[in-house]
Amino acid sequence: MRKQQGYTLIELMIALALGLIIVAAVVLLLLVGVRSNAMQQGVADLQDDANFGLNYITQDIRLANLKTATAKINDQTVYGGIVLSLHNLPEKFHNLSSILLSRSDFGLSHVAQKSDQLVIQYRPMTTGGFDCEGRRIDDTNSTIIQRYFLRIDNVKESGEEQPLSLACDAGRYSDDSDVILDYGDNGEIIMKRVDHFHVLLSISTDQNLRRYISIQDYMALEGDKPRILGVLLGALTRSVQNVGKDKSIEQNNHFTVLDQNVVVQSNGLPKGYIRRVVSQEIALRNALGERE
Template sequence: MSHIKQVGFTLIELMIALALGLVIVAAATMLFLTSSRSQALQQGQLSLQDDANFGLNYIVKDIRLGNLNTINSSINDLTTYGGIVFRSSENSVEVSGVERANIPISIVGKTVNETLLTRSDGLEVGTSPQWTGVSNVQDRSSDQLTIQFVPQYVLDHKNTANENDDVWYGGSDCEGTELEFSRTEGRQVIVQRYFLRPDNNNSKNEPNTPLALACDAGHYPLEGSPNEITGLGDDGEIILQRVDHFRVLYSIQSGENHRYVDTATYMAMASRPRILAVQLGVLARSNQSVGTGTEFSDSQVFRVLDQDVTVTKPIGNSSKYARQVVTQTIALRNAFGERGQ
């Protein structure tokens, strides 16, 4: 009988082939992991930039309405019916024997509590949904900005001779509520406050306390002696998610001295000059983790306008997130005109 010769790989050849295969698989795995990390980083940075820029631009559009349709072009802590709201009947000041504030003195009670007005780091905080100074950075409180303005109303006569069904239309406020008031109610002054608050619509894996920049709006009658602000003092509507810190500064000029100050500094001045512009700064975070690499340090310092801040290190969460500081300087166009001070 003839013997059949068997042909195959030797043990050494199999070992070499297996080693080469493992090298190729390892290289492919490294390429895949690197691509995944790069994609996560790019998506995180993209969502971060889109959310922060678009969200802040939405606020900028509203803040430019500050002091709209008021007689006095000067914005300070005594500008009534317009401007930035620093004072109410709760913290009014006496000028020439008359109590003065931004909100009419006739309005008293919880709707004009100081913690619903413009606030900054270092001032007394309230309880939620009032301003609490909540922030995700170490040893700093976030700020709150409250503005007021009179919309450009249009009176709709409903094509009837009956004035009882006439309606004032003034667009919508920052919560998306249509500004529609009857002739009896009259035109209303709109009050809007911007502040950080916890965001309950979030993932369980997110670091720290998920915070969002929200806007709360209310209104009171322009004519007569109003006694309350309707709608102000609730949780408001979220404008920008995943914000770790919110800072506000004001451009003031006294003679040739021009500088930016926060609310606490401005209110402590013996003479409060007019405000010409507002600076906003937010420390925003990406919506997803960008991995656990060392390129994002827990001790990284961010410059938010005049503050150097470090994010509070989360407990039990090693995932890293991209963060970015976004700032805007807003000229208060309704505050320009003859400068009396």
């Protein structure tokens, strides 16, 4: 009579335990891989969006003050490249709403401080280009005016309440027209998911030194204001998609945007998103030197 072969109860329990350990390890590796992929995708999307947006803005802002009679830019320069007051526009447009001018602490934001708004203008040298909303530039006698600001993005992912994006609103006017065409609307989004937008002006002091100052502080200066030589842009950007709320990827919601310390508030969905502060200094080449 043959003796039966088989597993003992102890061997079976050991085999089951080893099997569970292996399955748990595989599941853990899978979860880590999914979180890592989401993290990498979030960072990649954030960097691509931020780099594209800033490069796009930089190219346009460098055109500011193009084809003007003087290189000096301040709040009184007619056709001046940075539109700070109605005096930067022809007198016939002095009824334009001040909310369409460069302003500090003015617009939508997901931090305690409000975002800034930057308005530039220039007269193109050649035809064939496009303004920031994609409208073709067909003549060189019109002045292009462009406004950069944050607005709510209606195209949003599941779970997002009021995502903000950096948009550009472009218009144009000519010497023989009494209206600024196409200006004052929602504009075209050029950088998605921006929680805060901040602008500093680079100005020349009496000692021929440079310093940075907010638009609000610049406008508060008394007397003949110093000339503007450039702008410094700062943006608190975030990933479009949620990358998870795991402790290992949780971010501190305190950031420094140029000269501001900001904290992302609850309406900005602070948890589960990758955030980065990006900045760009832009010298206004058309504001350098002298043209009198």
